[in-house]
Amino acid sequence: MKSILKLVCLAAVAFPASMPAQLVVDRQKYPDYDPTVRPDRSLLRYGSRPRLKGAPVPAESQRPDHVNNAATMYFPPIISQEGGSCGSASRIAYMFTHELNSFRHTNASLPENMYPTHFVWLLTYGNSGKDQFVQYVGVPSVKTYGGRGNSALFGYKEWDSQDYGWMTGYEKWHEAMFNRMWQPRSLPMNVGSEEGRNLLKNWLWNHNGDTDFACGGIAGIGVASACAQGGIPKTPANLEAGVVGQSYVRWWGTSVDHALTIVGYDDRLEFDLDGNGKAGEKEKDEVGAWIIANSWGGWANNGLIYCPYAYGFPAHSVTKEGGKEVRKQSGGWWQPELYYVRKNYRPLRTIKVKMDYSHRSEMLLSVGVATDPNATRPEKTIELHHFRWAGDGHNGDLNPAPAVPMLGRWADGKLHDEPMEFGYDLTDLCEGLDHSKPLKFFFNVDARTKSKIASRAKGSGHIYNVSIIDYEFDKDGVETPLELKSDDGVLPVPGGKITTVSGVVYGEQYTMPRNLQLKGTQLTWDAPQNCGHSVKQYNVYKDGVKISDTEKREQTIDGNGAYSVSAVFDSGIESQRLTVSTPVSVQTPxxxxxxxxxxxxxxxxxxxxxxxxxxxxxxxxxxxxxxxxxxxxxxxxxxxxxxxxxxxxxxxxxxxxxxxxxxxxxxxxxxxxxxxxxxxxxxxxxxxxxxxxxxxxxxxxxxxxxxxxxxxxxxxxxxxxxxxxxxxxxxxxxxxxxxxxxxxxxxxxxxxxxxxxxxxxxxxxxxxxxxxxxxxxxxxx
CATH class of the missing domain: 2.60.120.200 (Jelly Rolls)
Incomplete structure (x- = not known):
């Protein structure tokens, strides 16, 4: 029976056959443009985001009339993008870097705190894009990767190259796992209204009231970069703001081809957008501007430009009226993309692999897990982003696949066919499973090509080592090798087949609470199964953020959310959280x-x-x-x-x-x-x-x-x-x-x-x- 308190049926509605037409996009210049919008409705409620530190949230009425996050230590130096990597320059070099440094209160100008474009950019046509990397793989630092764009270690290439270099070394991959985001989201409404503009300003000011961050957030957009620039006019307001003569967007081009980043706003600025000689006419939307960062070095105002609120859209269309060119808004208002940090994230269980393969874009790598130690196939499986028929610059669709080994061609100009060592985070795969009990893992190399036509496969390779590393209770990691069933300890990987390595990993006996239930506003649970350790207290979490600790086995909750409970033992070790993967929420109509x-x-x-x-x-x-x-x-x-x-x-x-x-x-x-x-x-x-x-x-x-x-x-x-x-x-x-x-x-x-x-x-x-x-x-x- 369906459990609901009240059913409110909606009248039948007729739905249009299609959505409005999309913008014209130049994918030669902006190949990773993504029109997807994922609105985050929680931003409609100022101060609603979960916070770790519990600091008081400033009232929305205290928001200043101008903010420029590019002037803080948490925003990195302006970058000069390499090739067509504007998407990664905006989202990785700027947004990813800024959000992590703002949360960690660290200096974004240091190489160990900046993040490179090309670790992600080169996989644009590798079946894993920016969204997948920031969620599932992570990004290593510029210091580790060897460059802010291309790598001085792993080579200088473009996204459509067939032999660009791949990063090797488990420690490098493990470092990247700590630097993660949740799925990118978007502003819940566009910036064509005052309400939408206020939502974005709140984000730019203080992450919509999230006091865990040292400063405000920033946001990503796409534009037609062939813009005309003007100088900000001389008015008393502009003189006081110190911006007279600085560059602003007079109009955008006609075809979206570039990614930019909104880093601030300024409500003080005045423009004469209709050319009537009167600047700052509020009824004509001539007051206020977004501050935007570009990735073309010292362009405009040392890499920044002002864009009037009235021009907060991706492109202008051009028509002729009365023999004159007339420019009008094209493509609808911006609904900017936002990045959300996985706060204080650390990987609890990973896989470490050492292998080679001669035609890398033929391969799909995956990992599965089963709770039955005798299982012959996994209950849950994830495909490993970065290793999904990647490496030919064409999404694995070239037939035959290029004869390029996994490591590709490095900065030394050589194709490297030695084994590649890498790691991948399995924490989310194991979410909700009892780590105190044995789990069986499966590492799969599907070398049948993307087409699944085995006869097309020309490559071959070897697996030298597969191991599962558990960091849950030992921060140095406890490594469990999986057995390679071969006489010499090296497992052949033939093309056209699926090769699997499996083995059981035995867990530490720190068991989770049991029978978590929610009745009204009362959360209750039972003590963990006896594991030889005494429970000191229980930690209660909402949406991944700890909200209390208690020695009781109950908690009164307030509001909808994903609730979970862990046990903390006398040794200080905390168990897995119960029902992390299936949020318990208060029943609402x-x-x-x-x-x-x-x-x-x-x-x-x-x-x-x-x-x-x-x-x-x-x-x-x-x-x-x-x-x-x-x-x-x-x-x-x-x-x-x-x-x-x-x-x-x-x-x-x-x-x-x-x-x-x-x-x-x-x-x-x-x-x-x-x-x-x-x-x-x-x-x-x-x-x-x-x-x-x-x-x-x-x-x-x-x-x-x-x-x-x-x-x-x-x-x-x-x-x-x-x-x-x-x-x-x-x-x-x-x-x-x-x-x-x-x-x-x-x-x-x-x-x-x-x-x-x-x-x-x-x-x-x-x-x-x-x-x-x-x-x-x-x-x-």
């Missing part, structure tokens, strides 16, 4: 979306293909007949209802590659449906219980590549039902994970890792049209 034989589309959610994926939702049918409640893409993925209550789902629209869950649906009854794809396995769960599975071999594996996920409309196939809590994950959720979270609404400022789309049932308005709201932010339907 629920909203669901009601459809009367109409439908909707989740745009672009399956542009990419996923080896592992979960689609789940609550559904209450209003009618049942063969082939209604239909969704998917014919011949690639499909699910639908049947008149007898059977729920049918699978890769085929018809045929054997489908699961038929009899009695899963009933008119007027809520049921939870979960479809889990694990490579060539397709499983259906109803109310958390397995109701069937089917193998897709040899025709089907994974899901995606077809763009929109369409929920069909019409009398015969449409959605005559109420939907709630629609969630799409980029991983295969276990039955336990499904059961644990299906009656919980995720809330708080940090959503669980792996969610690529999440609909609670509410509707938002975009350009006057209603859309089911995606809480992840990228796929408002």
């Amino acid at each position: 629920n909203v669901a979306a009601k459809f009367n034989n109409n439908g909707f589309s989740i745009p672009d959610v399956f542009n990419d293909s996923y080896n592992n994926c979960t689609i789940e939702f609550w559904i209450k049918p209003q009618s049942l007949k063969d082939w209604n409640l239909q969704a998917g893409r014919w011949g690639q993925f499909m699910f639908h209802a049947n008149g007898n209550g059977t729920f049918t789902a699978g890769w085929d629209a018809v045929g054997e590659k489908r699961v038929h869950a009899e009695g899963a649906l009933k008119v007027g009854r809520w049921n939870h449906i979960a479809m889990v794809v694990n490579k060539s396995s397709f499983n259906v769960y109803v109310d958390g219980m397995g109701r069937g599975s089917v193998s897709g071999s040899p025709s089907f594996s994974g899901i995606g590549g077809f763009g929109n996920l369409n929920f069909w409309s019409g009398e015969d196939n449409g959605q005559d039902a109420v939907y709630d809590e629609i969630r799409i994950w980029d991983k295969s959720r276990t039955r336990y994970e499904i059961l644990q979270a299906m009656n919980t609404e995720f809330s708080g400022s940090v959503l669980p890792q792996g969610l690529i789309a999440y609909y609670k049932g509410d509707v938002i308005s975009i350009d006057g049209y209603p859309y089911p709201h995606d809480c992840v932010g990228a796929h408002n339907a």
Whole structure:
């Protein structure tokens, strides 16, 4: 039964066929431009972000009339970008660097506190971009990498090179793991309104009231860089501000081709934008400007420029009216991108690998884990970003793959075919698992090429060492080698096949609390299973931030969020937190979306293909007949209802590659449906219980590549039902994970890792049209 306090059904709405047209983007100059917007609605509430230090939040009325974060020690020196790396210059050299230094209160001008563009930039067409690097891989310092742009160690290349150098050395990769962000988010509204501008100013002033930081945040935008510059006019206000004659944007170009960074604002400045000789006319939006950092060295005002609030958009269009050129706004107002630091993050469990392979872009590396020491396959798997058919500059699509070894060509001009040593953080993979018990790990090298056509593979290689390192209780790490099953201790990696190394890692006996429950505003739990150590206290966390410690096994909570509890033992060692991966949230009145034989589309959610994926939702049918409640893409993925209550789902629209869950649906009854794809396995769960599975071999594996996920409309196939809590994950959720979270609404400022789309049932308005709201932010339907 679906657990909600109140169901408020929304009237059926008609959805437009497509979103507004996108800007013209010059991807030769800005190849990693990403139009995705992921609004962070928590920014609508000033001072709402979780804080570690508990310092008082200044009142919003105290916000100053000008802020320039580029003038602080936490912003790095202006960079002169190398090649077309403006995206990484803005997001890594500036935003990533500034946010970490502002949080850590460290000097961003030191090489050990700056972060290089090209560690990330070179993987632009390597199936892992900036967003993936800052979340899952991390970035080493400029000192470690050997340069702020290109590396003096690993070479001088561009993103489309086939042989650029890769970084080797476990300690270098381990350093990078500490420098991480959550998924990048966006301002919850654009800067075309006073409200939107105030939201951005609050972020630039003090991270929207987050007193853990030494100064304000900064934000990323994309623009048409062929702008015309003017000199700020002489007025009393501008004289007092000391900016007369400095450069400002008179107009932008017409094609988006460059990334910039907003580092501040100044409400004092006056402009004459209409050329009538009167500067500072407020009714014409001629007062105030954003301060923007470029990556072209001493350009404009020593690398900075003022942009009037009135021009806070990416481009101008040019038309002729009466024989004169007229410039108008193009592309809508900015909705800037923001980076959120994983505060005081440290990796608890990692993998260390030493291997080589002769044609690196043929490979996909992954790691899986199982709670059963005798398992033959993992329960959870992650693909390793940076190692997803990467290294040919063409997303692994070149056939045949270039004969380039993993390390590529370094600054010495030589191709390096010696083994590469690297590490990868497995903390998130192991999230929610009991580390005190044995876990079995699987390291996989899939050398069948991206096409999965084994005969195309030309490469080969070797694995020399694979080990799991546990830092949870020993900061120097406890290393457990996984056995290589070969006579000489070196495992061959043949092209065209999947090579797996597996082994069991035995955990430390510091057990977690048990049976965490939330009833109203009371959080309760049971003591850990006896492990030979005494519990000193319990730590309680909300959204990853500690809010209290107690010797009791209960806590009164206040407000929605992701709550977790750990045990602290007499030795000072803290256990894993219970339910970290499945936030417990206070039950609030629920909203669901009601459809009367109409439908909707989740745009672009399956542009990419996923080896592992979960689609789940609550559904209450209003009618049942063969082939209604239909969704998917014919011949690639499909699910639908049947008149007898059977729920049918699978890769085929018809045929054997489908699961038929009899009695899963009933008119007027809520049921939870979960479809889990694990490579060539397709499983259906109803109310958390397995109701069937089917193998897709040899025709089907994974899901995606077809763009929109369409929920069909019409009398015969449409959605005559109420939907709630629609969630799409980029991983295969276990039955336990499904059961644990299906009656919980995720809330708080940090959503669980792996969610690529999440609909609670509410509707938002975009350009006057209603859309089911995606809480992840990228796929408002």
